[in-house]
Amino acid sequence: MYTQSMPREIPFLKSETGFPLLLAPIAGFTGLPLRTLCREYGADFVFTELTSTNAIYYGNKRTLPIIASAPEEHSRLSIQIFGHDLKTFDYAADFLTNRGGFAGIDLNLGCCVKKVLRAKSGCYLMQEPDHVQKIFRLLRPKIKGLFSCKIRLGYDDHNQNYLQIAGLAEDEGLDFVTLHARTRSQAFGGEIDYAAIAKAARELRIPVIGNGNVRDQESLSRIVSTGASGAMIGRAAIGNPFVFQSLKAGLSGKTYAPDRAEVLAVLLRQGEAMISFHGEQAAVRLMRKGLIPYLRGFAAAARFRERLARLENAGEFHEMCDDLRREL
Numbered sequence: 001m002y003t004q005s006m007p008r009e010i011p012f013l014k015s016e017t018g019f020p021l022l023l024a025p026i027a028g029f030t031g032l033p034l035r036t037l038c039r040e041y042g043a044d045f046v047f048t049e050l051t052s053t054n055a056i057y058y059g060n061k062r063t064l065p066i067i068a069s070a071p072e073e074h075s076r077l078s079i080q081i082f083g084h085d086l087k088t089f090d091y092a093a094d095f096l097t098n099r100g101g102f103a104g105i106d107l108n109l110g111c112c113v114k115k116v117l118r119a120k121s122g123c124y125l126m127q128e129p130d131h132v133q134k135i136f137r138l139l140r141p142k143i144k145g146l147f148s149c150k151i152r153l154g155y156d157d158h159n160q161n162y163l164q165i166a167g168l169a170e171d172e173g174l175d176f177v178t179l180h181a182r183t184r185s186q187a188f189g190g191e192i193d194y195a196a197i198a199k200a201a202r203e204l205r206i207p208v209i210g211n212g213n214v215r216d217q218e219s220l221s222r223i224v225s226t227g228a229s230g231a232m233i234g235r236a237a238i239g240n241p242f243v244f245q246s247l248k249a250g251l252s253g254k255t256y257a258p259d260r261a262e263v264l265a266v267l268l269r270q271g272e273a274m275i276s277f278h279g280e281q282a283a284v285r286l287m288r289k290g291l292i293p294y295l296r297g298f299a300a301a302a303r304f305r306e307r308l309a310r311l312e313n314a315g316e317f318h319e320m321c322d323d324l325r326r327e328l
């Protein structure tokens with residue numbers, strides 16, 4: 001059992017509503033531009049997209065934009081890593097610690113993408129609790145800030161060992177666990193097992209964050225009722241950073257919904273931030289899918305969605321925003 005003399009502070013647990021809302025790591029979407037907007041609209045904590053420890057180990061420069069962060073988010077950001085070999089975790093933890101610019105490191109134990117599973121990482125590791133324990137033991141003393149992991153219920157229906165893995169996390173001194181309450185075989189569909197979140201929240205002493213299908217007040221209240229310490233929001237935040245403010249308003253008995261002028265202003269800000277952060281060509285590719293939900297509620301949304309999906313350059317993006325302005 002790992003012990004420490006001073007308990008680490010978990011900044012997001014001090015959310016003004018008493019129930020913190022965290023932005024999930026979402027590969028291809030939660031880069032710095034969306035994270036910045038989500039923070040502005042009330043996300044209490046954010047995560048980078050998953051980052052390969054192998055890529056860090058071999059010095060792959062393409063990982064650098066993924067781990068880039070802004071000073072304003074440092075105290076509320078964890079870098080998410082995935083991998084298998086201990087030597088790559090060892091190297092990545094040192095590399096990230098030397099770079100700094102984040103509050104914590106999150107270990108991905110839930111990814112269900114084939115390429116990640118083939119590399120014996122992500123949710124694959126939930127089948128190897130002994131190896132997971134070795135990773136926890138290796139990383140805990142190296143990570144001075146928050147150390148957390150994100151898990152699923154298990155690899156499939158017959159192997160639901162979330163309590164075992166979360167228990168190891170607690171024993172090895174991790175600060176919190178996020179439970180996406182589906183199995184790897186469910187991927188992103190099917191029911192959320194709220195009873196499992198409640199069970200983990202009851203049995204663990206470290207905070208458990210509930211994740212899965214939170215998109216409105218009703219789905220959020222189902223996570224609140226599990227006794228979890230907070231909720232993590234993924235897909236509902238894509239092209240919709242407002243979701244955090246709406247949900248927080250609801251938690252305080254109020255309502256908030258942006259008008260279309262605000263939505264357009266934020267769409268434009270995210271697009272421009274993506275262009276300056278990723279460069280025009282890469283940004284345009286990411287904008288085609290990452291900005292579509294902003295168009296909901298505009299007249300002729302279908303026509304604008306088509307334009308966005310075929311976006312070729314920054315000029316076309318600005319023309320589209322001008323046309324949207326005429327629809328206000």
Ligand SMILES: Cc1cc2nc3c(=O)[nH]c(=O)nc-3n(C[C@H](O)[C@H](O)[C@H](O)COP(=O)(O)O)c2cc1C
Pocket residue numbers: 024025026027028048049050080108110111150180188211212213214232233234235236
């Ligand atoms: C396109 C996509 C990419 C994702 N990338 C990651 C990732 O990088 N790391 C991770 O832990 N989970 C990832 N997830 C899972 C989400 O973080 C979250 O657990 C899942 O979508 C359920 O939450 P939601 O219903 O609020 O979206 C991804 C999900 C999707 C749909």
